[in-house]
Amino acid sequence: MKKLLLIYNPHAGKALIKNKLSEIVEFITKSGFEITIYSTLYSGHAKEIVKARAGEFDIVVCSGGDGTLDEVVTGIMEKELDTVVGYIPAGSTNDFANSLRLPKTMVNAAKLIENGSVVSCDVGQFNEDSFVYIAAFGLFTDVSYQTSQELKNVLGHAAYLLEGVKRLANIMAYDLKVYHDDEVIEGRFIYGMITNSLSVGGFQGMTGRNVKLDDGLFEVMLIREPKNPIELQNIITSLLLAEEADSRYILSFKTDNLRIEAKDNISWTLDGEFGGDYKDVDIKVRKRALKILVKK
Numbered sequence: 001m002k003k004l005l006l007i008y009n010p011h012a013g014k015a016l017i018k019n020k021l022s023e024i025v026e027f028i029t030k031s032g033f034e035i036t037i038y039s040t041l042y043s044g045h046a047k048e049i050v051k052a053r054a055g056e057f058d059i060v061v062c063s064g065g066d067g068t069l070d071e072v073v074t075g076i077m078e079k080e081l082d083t084v085v086g087y088i089p090a091g092s093t094n095d096f097a098n099s100l101r102l103p104k105t106m107v108n109a110a111k112l113i114e115n116g117s118v119v120s121c122d123v124g125q126f127n128e129d130s131f132v133y134i135a136a137f138g139l140f141t142d143v144s145y146q147t148s149q150e151l152k153n154v155l156g157h158a159a160y161l162l163e164g165v166k167r168l169a170n171i172m173a174y175d176l177k178v179y180h181d182d183e184v185i186e187g188r189f190i191y192g193m194i195t196n197s198l199s200v201g202g203f204q205g206m207t208g209r210n211v212k213l214d215d216g217l218f219e220v221m222l223i224r225e226p227k228n229p230i231e232l233q234n235i236i237t238s239l240l241l242a243e244e245a246d247s248r249y250i251l252s253f254k255t256d257n258l259r260i261e262a263k264d265n266i267s268w269t270l271d272g273e274f275g276g277d278y279k280d281v282d283i284k285v286r287k288r289a290l291k292i293l294v295k296k
């Protein structure tokens with residue numbers, strides 16, 4: 001019998017998985033899998049489970065938000081497994097699930113276990129850590145992990161924006177040296193994101209053109225410190241509307257290898273959760289390192 005490991009975060013998004021779990025388990029069992037189920041009990045638990053047990057299974061299915069997927073993929077990368085991952089999105093924004101064009105309902109996403117196909121996609125290496133679709137610092141980035149799960153559950157996506165707007169008043173700028181390919185960029189920046197996704201925070205088009213999840217390249221966007229709040233407002237508006245970026249302030253490029261050196265520590269977020277404080281960061285793309293189930 002094929003063996004399947006199901007890991008779910010019972011609190012993710014609006015905690016909808018609880019109502020669907022029985023139907024999902026029934027479907028998986030009917031599909032001929034022996035199923036082992038874990039509910040995550042704390043932050044970091046999904047990664048622990050994967051590192052301890054994933055090697056015993058033909059497929060690991062996780063249900064939760066981006067944070068849960070991040071933990072599962074990080075565990076798989078750290079153990080250097082090539083286990084197929086199935087993802088049943090249950091978070092509030094599900095950026096990466098949308099990039100993969102996964103079905104919108106949890107039960108339909110679970111059905112990919114039987115009728116989906118496996119594709120390979122790139123994974124980001126961030127110093128010793130991994131990320132699935134976004135590593136970011138600065139403006140807005142602390143929002144998702146400082147917004148409480150309860151608030152997110154009630155307000156959903158609006159919670160990110162409300163928290164974000166509160167922060168416009170006290171924006172930090174960071175002195176950086178950025179090395180990529182044969183270029184060195186210097187200056188003061190308020191935001192940076194390295195992505196492999198079609199949307200960020202639910203906003204389509206913010207991550208640039210011709211985004212491909214398996215091309216071995218990630219999209220980079222860096223925003224220079226604006227001179228005043230009006231310039232800042234213009235930058236944010238152009239980002240949200242996915243308009244042509246003002247190249248005086250917004251630098252965009254694709255790369256497979258990036259080094260960022262900062263004068264002071266910077267708090268990073270990886271896939272929407274706190275990713276640690278670092279001065280120097282090396283980001284590399286691990287081309288097609290993750291096997292994941294998608295629609296045929």
Ligand SMILES: Nc1ncnc2c1ncn2[C@@H]1O[C@H](COP(=O)(O)OP(=O)(O)OP(=O)(O)O)[C@@H](O)[C@H]1O
Pocket residue numbers: 009010011012013014040041042043044045046063064065066067068069071090091092093094152272273
């Ligand atoms: N039982 C738990 N109690 C508290 N935190 C948990 C628990 N299980 C998982 N977590 C942590 O909660 C964080 C957020 O989880 P996840 O991303 O799955 O949901 P979400 O935040 O609702 O979704 P999204 O990121 O799409 O908004 C993750 O870092 C995860 O490790």
